[in-house]
Amino acid sequence: MHKGWSKNELTDIIGGKWIVEPTDDWHCWNLAVSSSGCVGQGNLFVAIDKNRWLQGTGNMGVYAEWTDTHTNLPNYQHKIVGAIVERHIKGLDPSIPQLLVENSYDVIKKLGLAARDAYSGKIIAITGTSGKSSTKMMVEHLLKGKGTVESTHGNHNSRTGVALTLGKCVTQPDFIVIEVAISALWMRSGGICKLARPHVAVVTEIALGQTGGNVKTVRETARMKARIAQGIQPGGIAVLNRDMPEFDLAKSEVIAYGANVISYGFHEDADFRVVEWRPVDDGSWVRAVIGDQHIRYHLPALGRGMVSNSLAALAAVHALGIDPAEAADRLQTIHLKESVLEPLSAELPKGGTAYILDDSYNATVASMLAAFEVFKVNAAQHKGKKICILGRLVNLGDSAGAIHKKLARPLIDTGADLVFLYGDEMRYLVEELPEKMVAGFYTDIKTCARDAASILEPDDYVLLKGSRRANDFGQIRSSLLSAIQRQHELPPFTPGKRGLLSNSRYGLQAVDAESGETLLSAGNTHIQVNRGLGSLLLLALLLENIARGKMKLNEYVTINSSSAREAKASAAIGFEEGEQVSLYTLLSLLVCRNSPDVALALAETMSDKTSEA
Template identity: 30%
Template sequence: MSALWTSAEIAAATGGKALSDFDVAHVVFDSRKVETGDFFVALSGSKVDGHDFVARALAAGAAGALVTHVPEGVAEDAGLVIVADTMVGLEDMARAARARADVVAIGVTGSVGKTGTKEALKVALAPSGPTHASVGSFNNHVGVPLTLARMPRETRYGVFEMGMNHPGELTPLSRLVRPHIAVITTVEPAHMEFFPSVEAIADAKAEIFAGVPAGGAAVLNRDNPHFDRLAVAAAARGLHVAAFGTAPGCHVRLLDLVLKPHMVVVDAMVGSRHLTYKIGTPGRHWAMNSLAVMAAVELSGADLSLAALALAEMKPPAGRGRAHVVTLASGGSFTLVDESYNASPASMRAAFANLALSEPGPRGRRIAVLGDMRELGADADALHAGLADALVASGVDLVFACGPHMKALYEALPAPIRGCHTSDSTSLAPYVSEAVRQADVVVVKGSLGSYMASIIATLLKLDSADSAP
């Protein structure tokens, strides 16, 4: 396999100067994750300057680095490409990578479901050809160009997650990716702290159309109340609209689904074609997002049958519903569902619906451990409290909560299911750890800034199987 980049190609893409000849296998910006053959991009931020870590990256095996000058402690003939601005240089590499690959590019955004849909597209497209996709949630002004710069030249299908929490952020990302197909999973009240209305969020999501060439496609959720607004924006840019959902007239239409604790079976029409397929992760939201996946697969020219078969192997991404079986030293085990990466009202309701599907063992309980949903603005308390009915309807037996906004939900719950509420995840963790027992199903969810991952870590430490000699 050819090198991902040569030093000459990097210099040509960036307009920089290569101080030596070298080949690159991968591109990184975190010196702690450098492996042999990597190319380290020395980004400068408000707190950290990547140039301070170039020597460390080279010592760890990096083939070279993108820099604005030769850093202290680095030889003049080291594997460096010197540019005026490393962030601009990374963007230049992204443009060059996009230009050199004969790729069908798919952009994915939405208030919820971006990462899961991106991961499902990666799984679904892979049987049809070399597929490249964003890692984790690399969906911002650094993650998107990095993902492009990492794209092998032989890639046939590229899937790029694009996120935003302010107006104007998606436009430059879309123009960098230039997707042939733009997917918007849904529009919901997320990041309301930065928007005057949900309609304004829809308009910001529509910025993903900015980089789609005329004649491209927009894959839109017909069941979402903002569908018409998004469809008008897509049509204004000369895009074909492919609707998905449950409504008659959807190009990809859900006919039926069977929800099970560890999977979902989907019966759908894709155009005139009837498909029944399994998704290897539970939840109605996965079924709905799979409709968007099927629309994008068809539009990309990939094989629908192979895509449908591949989705059976889909697993929840880390922090987004991944389940762990924790074996207790006292005997037995409980199931821990990690939803700690992010949260919004819509994704909370989806997690509660999955909790309702769960099957605790004999005398086991359904337990919810919840942290604040952040960036919801002035209505944050009301949006938290408004989840009470959905949580109770899930059949939850016990609720632990932390954070100032989650207190509003906690106090709206019936007294018998209240475990306790604390100010933060650190102080809540010991209470949860003490409460769990054999056969329980425990879901932990909150926004990333609520640090619910620390509770996941605490509960995983209870696993006697991991600590066995």
């Protein structure tokens, strides 16, 4: 393996001035912009302030949150061998080199480009409205049997993430597998793959997912996804899902970029075709035709979508000259990410077992529908209730209402008995479902998990699916499992269409401040609650901090010991010490519940000392 960049090679590429100069034998080989990106050794951290980050990424909305990493880098300095900075970080260990540059964000692209220019291996780029992460993991797993492999870390698939991954080219692995989001392809200047220059480009699915720019239809999505083949190397191959909408458009676009095309899927005209697949307890058995070869393999993953992704992976390695029949044998040893169609079981305190299909890693419309399909098939094997706990889909813009409403029919067709819905956008779906089907609508994930856990009985089957970004849905798995362990302590819950507002203790009313007209009324609007001046002042201060940008709704608050002690109060939510809760959730609970543990947690967040809070 190549040793990476030396101190002189680094300054030759990006310029700058060493504030703290490294030794002559110093090297770095992994670019990182966050603590989670510091993986293994050789991490060169690129510190970026908020304005620079927003200018460089173009991020808006839920993606616009960023904290100046110059300020918090000392907290994880043990993970790095050096830092690119725009100002001297005095809190760093004096032995850690610091290179001062004018624009730290631009460094990422410069180093990614330099590494790519010198790279002699093969690059596989993968995009798709759904399935790209799983396909990336499968391709990476198959290639590890043939050489050294580097790949996208986590879901760092934005234009920034792709450039960071290209930086891994500096170590000269045999293969680089890059996951690419549509936001890295729709820029006016052209997609990021003009920089990546892949040898193989894969499109796993086309559906309306993240919207932005000129992408507001499936056809526009197909055109942008086809940009995965921009910059494709001479003789390069595009691997396309034959079953996806707008296949013909995507095919014509990638050909125009210079790619040859291999198709895969269940379609009778697919080059790599699934002939038969059979779901079993531990995954699927698949029989496929690849050219003139008939292959059969076991895939330890659930659902038709995963079967399709496995064929995409086999087609991708075939495009690199690897025998797919031989590669298929390696699929049976793959382990996908936690919370990706992951089957779980939970022992109930009163006896018996409830079964959970955890697909809460992320969600798009396409992956939501795929999860429904797997849920329908698997739930039919259980005698208990069929329950879905669903979180909102994000980044849908003006289409959010219509898209969430369209989930109703596929959801009803699963045969689900009860549905727990979490997140603002899910209110659109509530109105489209039969009243007896909706267990509740929630803005607090803890309450949602607690209510769902309280009604679980032996052989119930539960689906977890939703977007994690800018909300607490990523905590649904741990919250549900924790609540199940305390099932015998949970208050009784009666499912009802309006969730918390179906309870006689709650009401909601919105009034036009000028005309006095009632705009919205739900639940028991005659209920009166005595609320002290302190909580109202706290609410006013919190809203003021949010308005001034001092606090963000999607930032997380860590519950400390004093707040946790308040959990014993009758009106408390019951947060545990060390638990992380979004500010959005705490604000909602302060308004709706006036819980003492919530109030103290917020007060301590806005104060330096517990006594001041």
